[in-house]
Amino acid sequence: MRICNSAREVRLALAGAPRPIGFVPTMGALHAGHAELVRRCRAECASVVVSIFVNPLQFEDASDLDRYPRDLEADTERLRDLGVDLLFVPSVAGMYPEENPFTIDPGPIGEIYEGATRPGHFSGVATVVTKLFHICSPHRAYFGQKDAQQLALIRSLVRDLDFDLEVVAVPTVRDPSGLALSSRNVRLDADQRERALGLSAGLMRARQAWEEGERDPARLAELARTTGLDYDYCACVDPDRFGTPAPEGPALIVAAVRLPGVRLIDNVALERAP
Amino acid sequence: MRICNSAREVRLALAGAPRPIGFVPTMGALHAGHAELVRRCRAECASVVVSIFVNPLQFEDASDLDRYPRDLEADTERLRDLGVDLLFVPSVAGMYPEENPFTIDPGPIGEIYEGATRPGHFSGVATVVTKLFHICSPHRAYFGQKDAQQLALIRSLVRDLDFDLEVVAVPTVRDPSGLALSSRNVRLDADQRERALGLSAGLMRARQAWEEGERDPARLAELARTTGLDYDYCACVDPDRFGTPAPEGPALIVAAVRLPGVRLIDNVALERAP
Numbered sequence: 001m002r003i004c005n006s007a008r009e010v011r012l013a014l015a016g017a018p019r020p021i022g023f024v025p026t027m028g029a030l031h032a033g034h035a036e037l038v039r040r041c042r043a044e045c046a047s048v049v050v051s052i053f054v055n056p057l058q059f060e061d062a063s064d065l066d067r068y069p070r071d072l073e074a075d076t077e078r079l080r081d082l083g084v085d086l087l088f089v090p091s092v093a094g095m096y097p098e099e100n101p102f103t104i105d106p107g108p109i110g111e112i113y114e115g116a117t118r119p120g121h122f123s124g125v126a127t128v129v130t131k132l133f134h135i136c137s138p139h140r141a142y143f144g145q146k147d148a149q150q151l152a153l154i155r156s157l158v159r160d161l162d163f164d165l166e167v168v169a170v171p172t173v174r175d176p177s178g179l180a181l182s183s184r185n186v187r188l189d190a191d192q193r194e195r196a197l198g199l200s201a202g203l204m205r206a207r208q209a210w211e212e213g214e215r216d217p218a219r220l221a222e223l224a225r226t227t228g229l230d231y232d233y234c235a236c237v238d239p240d241r242f243g244t245p246a247p248e249g250p251a252l253i254v255a256a257v258r259l260p261g262v263r264l265i266d267n268v269a270l271e272r273a274p
Numbered sequence: 275m276r277i278c279n280s281a282r283e284v285r286l287a288l289a290g291a292p293r294p295i296g297f298v299p300t301m302g303a304l305h306a307g308h309a310e311l312v313r314r315c316r317a318e319c320a321s322v323v324v325s326i327f328v329n330p331l332q333f334e335d336a337s338d339l340d341r342y343p344r345d346l347e348a349d350t351e352r353l354r355d356l357g358v359d360l361l362f363v364p365s366v367a368g369m370y371p372e373e374n375p376f377t378i379d380p381g382p383i384g385e386i387y388e389g390a391t392r393p394g395h396f397s398g399v400a401t402v403v404t405k406l407f408h409i410c411s412p413h414r415a416y417f418g419q420k421d422a423q424q425l426a427l428i429r430s431l432v433r434d435l436d437f438d439l440e441v442v443a444v445p446t447v448r449d450p451s452g453l454a455l456s457s458r459n460v461r462l463d464a465d466q467r468e469r470a471l472g473l474s475a476g477l478m479r480a481r482q483a484w485e486e487g488e489r490d491p492a493r494l495a496e497l498a499r500t501t502g503l504d505y506d507y508c509a510c511v512d513p514d515r516f517g518t519p520a521p522e523g524p525a526l527i528v529a530a531v532r533l534p535g536v537r538l539i540d541n542v543a544l545e546r547a548p
């Protein structure tokens with residue numbers, strides 16, 4: 001596995017790399033969810049590129065940025081074991097040498113749900129992903145369904161700005177209790193972890209109702225709320241624009257909860273009946 | 275010369291095209307200034323791609339958009355004669371199928387001079403150029419120095435978002451009277467044309483003073499103003515960010531004037547002494 005720290009090195013290293021190039025952008029602190037992205041990429045692409053970059057532009061909260069877990073050594077080991085060809089670990093100064101860089105404005109989808117709570121977050125995500133796409137020139141890029149709004153945003157980014165690449169969505173990995181894997185889970189103590197289970201449990205309850213025929217978005221969102229949890233939002237939306245879903249689906253129930261010192265998100269897909 | 279109307283056609287046509295690919299984005303109504311861009315591109319690149327697209331996103335004034343000169347037949351003939359390999363003429367619906375597309379936010383340079391008079395203009399330029407770069411995948415892209423702020427903006431766009439291509443600046447073409455060629459010049463009647471000469475004449479006056487040792491930006495800008503013309507702005511700026519220039523240069527004097535029914539811009543470079 002080649003490790004590169006600059007865009008220039010990446011371009012040189014990839015000039016003769018076998019095609020197609022697959023790309024998995026991450027912020028490190030890798031868990032089994034990331035491993036799933038990399039495995040899928042490895043299975044489908046001739047060259048596998050992974051980036052680790054904790055992107056300051058997408059953190060609206062300096063303390064969340066500071067406390068974001070980092071473990072480059074363990075991550076590197078893990079990626080080597082997964083058969084990654086190139087690991088790109090840029091510095092903040094290397095990625096943002098200018099004071100007021102050009103950024104991507106995602107429009108309406110950047111301002112709702114996660115975007116409402118985290119102003120500037122999705123602009124930061126779209127900007128860094130644009131830069132990483134330009135540096136790593138992938139034919140396919142892999143994103144987790146766990147960050148459903150980010151996935152919708154990346155799909156729109158690729159479509160609206162005519163990127164010539166395929167976005168591949170990879171299902172959320174959950175631990176046996178149902179909790180969606182997240183790098184922020186390390187901040188949960190045993191008690192909080194227990195309470196956090198209400199998030200995924202609620203979503204599964206709503207999916208059960210959907211499968212039994214419930215089609216009212218407001219009712220589905222209501223069913224997904226677990227009593228005693230502090231929800232930022234819990235809503236039934238269409239998967240593309242996060243607006244009102246079509247009555248027959250497909251839809252997503254997206255939710256965010258606040259626990260002391262950590263905020264978690266999760267979602268469940270409600271598939272159109274076959 | 276191959277003519278394509280969709281991104282898909284362009285990609286297919288360019289898949290096997292000789293490298294490097296050179297690209298000249300235009301809004302049509304081609305004149306000798308555009309021809310100069312294309313000739314330079316032809317001389318330096320194995321494949322030459324030109325686009326003609328009057329981009330609604332960069333017109334803040336609907337009447338300017340409506341009145342923007344169009345002559346696709348003459349343009350096509352001209353480009354064929356210049357040895358262009360591929361002409362891309364997309365439709366507005368093809369370029370902007372979505373209602374609220376992702377756009378590029380250029381930050382501070384988008385809000386001064388041309389950006390102050392034309393809010394949203396440079397975001398529109400950066401957005402369409404990003405899309406065209408993604409569709410035409412050029413190794414080199416050619417822009418005229420006549421639109422100096424646009425050129426600075428494109429250089430920043432390429433640098434900040436890590437586009438892997440070279441921006442080539444081509445000197446302004448002037449008619450024998452000194453008037454910079456512009457598609458909007460067709461709107462000038464004989465009398466206005468006479469008055470418009472004051473724009474370039476003033477800039478040449480300031481350059482003369484620079485060559486004779488004048489270094490005060492305010493004084494240089496003052497010298498460039500021709501009495502009786504209605505200036506939107508006339509300023510001495512650094513060529514990269516349009517801020518205060520270094521005392522020893524390089525610098526630009528940029529100016530915009532309003533004549534009845536038409537607004538013209540021009541600039542002159544003040545080179546660092548050798």
